[in-house]
Amino acid sequence: MRMMNAGGTRLHYCVDGPDGGLPVVFANSLGTDLRVWDAMLPLLPKGLRIVRYDKRGHGLSESFPAPYAMDDHVADLAALLDTLGISGAVVVGLSIGGLIAQGLAASRPDLVRALVLMDTAHRIGTAESWNARIEAIRSGGLESIGDAVMERWFSAAFRETRADDVLGWRNMMVRTPVEGYIGSCTAIRDTDYGVEAAALSVPTLALCGSNDLATPPDLVRATAALIPGARFELIDGPGHLPPVEAPERTAELVAGFVAGLLQ
Numbered sequence: 525m526r527m528m529n530a531g532g533t534r535l536h537y538c539v540d541g542p543d544g545g546l547p548v549v550f551a552n553s554l555g556t557d558l559r560v561w562d563a564m565l566p567l568l569p570k571g572l573r574i575v576r577y578d579k580r581g582h583g584l585s586e587s588f589p590a591p592y593a594m595d596d597h598v599a600d601l602a603a604l605l606d607t608l609g610i611s612g613a614v615v616v617g618l619s620i621g622g623l624i625a626q627g628l629a630a631s632r633p634d635l636v637r638a639l640v641l642m643d644t645a646h647r648i649g650t651a652e653s654w655n656a657r658i659e660a661i662r663s664g665g666l667e668s669i670g671d672a673v674m675e676r677w678f679s680a681a682f683r684e685t686r687a688d689d690v691l692g693w694r695n696m697m698v699r700t701p702v703e704g705y706i707g708s709c710t711a712i713r714d715t716d717y718g719v720e721a722a723a724l725s726v727p728t729l730a731l732c733g734s735n736d737l738a739t740p741p742d743l744v745r746a747t748a749a750l751i752p753g754a755r756f757e758l759i760d761g762p763g764h765l766p767p768v769e770a771p772e773r774t775a776e777l778v779a780g781f782v783a784g785l786l787q
């Protein structure tokens with residue numbers, strides 16, 4: 525287990541692969557920790573320098589009282605990469621992780637060589653929907669929204685056939701520090717990267733599960749259309765977490781994109 529004081533935020537992180545490999549950095553979604561990538565990482569080509577971390581208020585990383593701004597998450601990731609001596613990374617962001625990735629590419633282009641935006645958008649949800657979620661958690665705790673979140677995270681087929689796994693993911697979500705979860709809700713609520721997305725100039729692959737109810741395919745496609753030169757790929761089957769539900773196809777698409785960068 526490795527912890528780092530990244531610009532004043534103590535973050536849990538993992539680095540795998542050779543020091544000289546192309547850095548590929550993974551940013552997790554709301555209510556998940558770095559285990560969300562476990563199933564797909566062994567399917568990626570060897571030789572990459574894989575960096576994962578738990579964003580503030582999640583996993584083993586330090587939590588702070590809400591609210592958070594997206595700039596807080598972006599600054600944490602920038603400090604993590606600066607401390608590791610990493611620049612020019614492929615940044616793979618899932619949902620809020622994709623917002624963090626867009627914010628990093630906009631504010632610290634030296635750190636980002638390319639983006640994989642997975643089940644994410646330039647803007648996710650509405651202020652009303654995030655305020656309603658925060659209110660529900662303040663009154664009933666994370667447990668009270670657990671079932672509804674699982675319906676957005678996973679397809680009906682996965683929930684039926686992989687009920688034991690879904691319980692584990694649900695436990696991960698409801699055991700997230702409440703302030704960390706709500707802080708990240710406020711960060712998402714207050715973020716619209718429409719202008720930043722249109723100004724991006726790095727190779728970008730946008731992916732989305734065909735059964736994603738949180739960031740539906742049309743929303744992800746619309747964000748990809750804002751980003752000059754971005755490619756959109758639909759992954760048939762999964763909900764909001766393709767690395768969990770469709771690790772083979774997700775890894776194949778990420779590996780193909782990375783291979784194209786190295787040609």
Ligand SMILES: O=C(O)CC1=CCC(=O)O1
Pocket residue numbers: 552553554555618619620621648673676712738764
């Ligand atoms: O929890 C959800 O509804 C899905 C989600 C939205 C933003 C994020 O990171 O996950």
